Amino acid sequence: MKAVIVIALACVGLGFSLSGAVGILRMPDLYCRIQCSSKTTTMGALPALIALVVGEGVLSSYASRALLTAFLLLLLNPASSHALARAAYKSGVPMWDGAVRDEAAEARHRREQRRRERRRDGSGQED
């Protein structure tokens, strides 16, 4: 029974990891690829770690190290993907053409438009 659970969990982990790898190839832009590369692989690693705990026993040294690894994965993966996405966005890496909207760019555009209008109004009053 234990072997069946371990195999099932390992297969779930493998499935998510494989999805992440295929997603990196199939996603249209960097931002979507970051999501596939970081988070889908987290969901791939967690079932594998649970399989290790089930296989080796909850009170084994494997379980304690699996818990530590899971905690580090859950903490560091979103932090590193945030750093990657922020660096890409700040350095101007574009989204794909089919992206629905970019509210930050829209807000920036509105601010610049207001600034131009204020400048124009100011020079008009001087005339």
Add this chain to the structure above:
Amino acid sequence: MSGLSAALLRTFALACWAMAVWLLLTWTVTAEQLVVGAIVSAAVAVFLAPLGPVAGPWRLLDPRVARRTAALAFVAGRRAVAANLRLARRIWAPSRPLRSGMVIVPTTQRSPLGLTVVGLVSSLIVDNQLVDVDRSRGRLLYHAVDVPPRDPDQARERINGPLEAHLRQERG
């Protein structure tokens, strides 16, 4: 609390966390391991304590904090699994429409700890990735694989609202 006692408490909290990591790594409870672990943990704590405030592990003994943490973990886990399944389906069936984009959502969190928790936990859910934080205006910029409606409240409800419901409200 005076500066010295705050620094001592922070160092002690860090030493407790370091000792927990030591115990998890070694998984051996002998006198030698415990003494070496305590010395190493104390050294690490003294070295790292000046970096900033630390929440001690005893905070989890507070029933309210424990309940909030468990609820947050449950909501995040449920949403992360559902979002991963949706994305996996989308990856294996590329004909399904992809509605990705950058969205700005309001947040009720203002403290560094609150924003970090919301940013990390919401980014664990594969639908959303935190890109930037505007702390003064209480706004978060997310890359969403499936963009929510344009209404900020509806967007918040889809991305960070369910998580923030389990955090202390800090609207400034």
